[in-house]
Amino acid sequence: MVLATVGLLLVIGILLAAYFYTTDTRRKKVATCVTDDCVAFGQELSAAINRAADPCQDFHAYVCGKWDDPSRQVSTEDRMRVAALNMAVRDVREDTSLVGKAAQFFESCNRAATDLKENLRQFTEFRQSLGLTWPERSTLYLKHPLDIMVDLALNWQMNFLFDINTIVVRESPTLLILRGRLDSVWEQDKRNPRTPEQYEVYLSDYCEILGVSRSQVKIKTADLIQIENNIVEAKIDFLYDAPRQDWFSLSDLDGKTPTLPAGTTNSSTGPVTAQ
Secondary structure, three states, X not given: OHXXXXXXXXXXXXXXXXXXXXXXXXXXXXXXXXXXXXXXXXXXXXXXXXOOOOOOOOHHHHHHOOOOOOHHHHHHHHHHHHHHHHHHHHHHHHOHHHHHHHHHXXXXXXXXXXXXHHHHHHHHHHHHHHOOOOOOXXXXXXXXXXXXXXXXXXXXXOOOOEXXXXXXXXXXXXXXXXXXXXXXXXXXXXXXXXXXXXXXXXXXXXXXXXXXXXXXXXXXXXXXXXXXXXXXXXHXXXXXOOOOOEEEEHHHHHHHOOOOOOXXXXXXXXXXXXX
């Protein structure tokens, strides 16, 4: 009787052990990420919560209420830059074959002075292709600013006041126009604005690169600074403005791009959505 009881308990124990073992192995294991990047991202998500909002009334406002806070972008950008530099150093240490590439990159920096003439030639051709001929030529021959911004956004993925991408909506090609981003160069100028004296040096260096005299720039330094400030303020105003979406035909742009022949933008190319 005792042996039978012990045997039964032993069998039950084996079955329970087998059950818990198989259940544990089949159960999805949840791992916790504790790397610096995961911790930083968790802090980003936590900082985005607007605890003043009632999640039962507006869950989106509670979860993402502070996501567009511009003060958080600087720390995020700096963290990404440091992470990229650390990744480059780690790759070189782990793969000795990359040391040669690092040396080539260093040599290219030393060779930059000898490549200056060719770089300036390409830069001049690029500016001329866009129609940016000031200050070498009179402003009477300049393209409309909107034409240049569309060219930069669509062909070069360079946002000035907006981005343009081509997408397919219901088998129809569509241009998606998005509000421009505030890139690091603009942010740097906003955080550390140049003094009039520094801007004058910057302008003189630019004229020297173009091979033109400072006297050809028939506009005051203070006016140029004000124009740049107006552009940055415009980017900031609609960058953090309430989003909205509008649809219109490409032909509607004919009247807004006067230097392009009428009909260049037409409805057959597809609709446009602007956000």
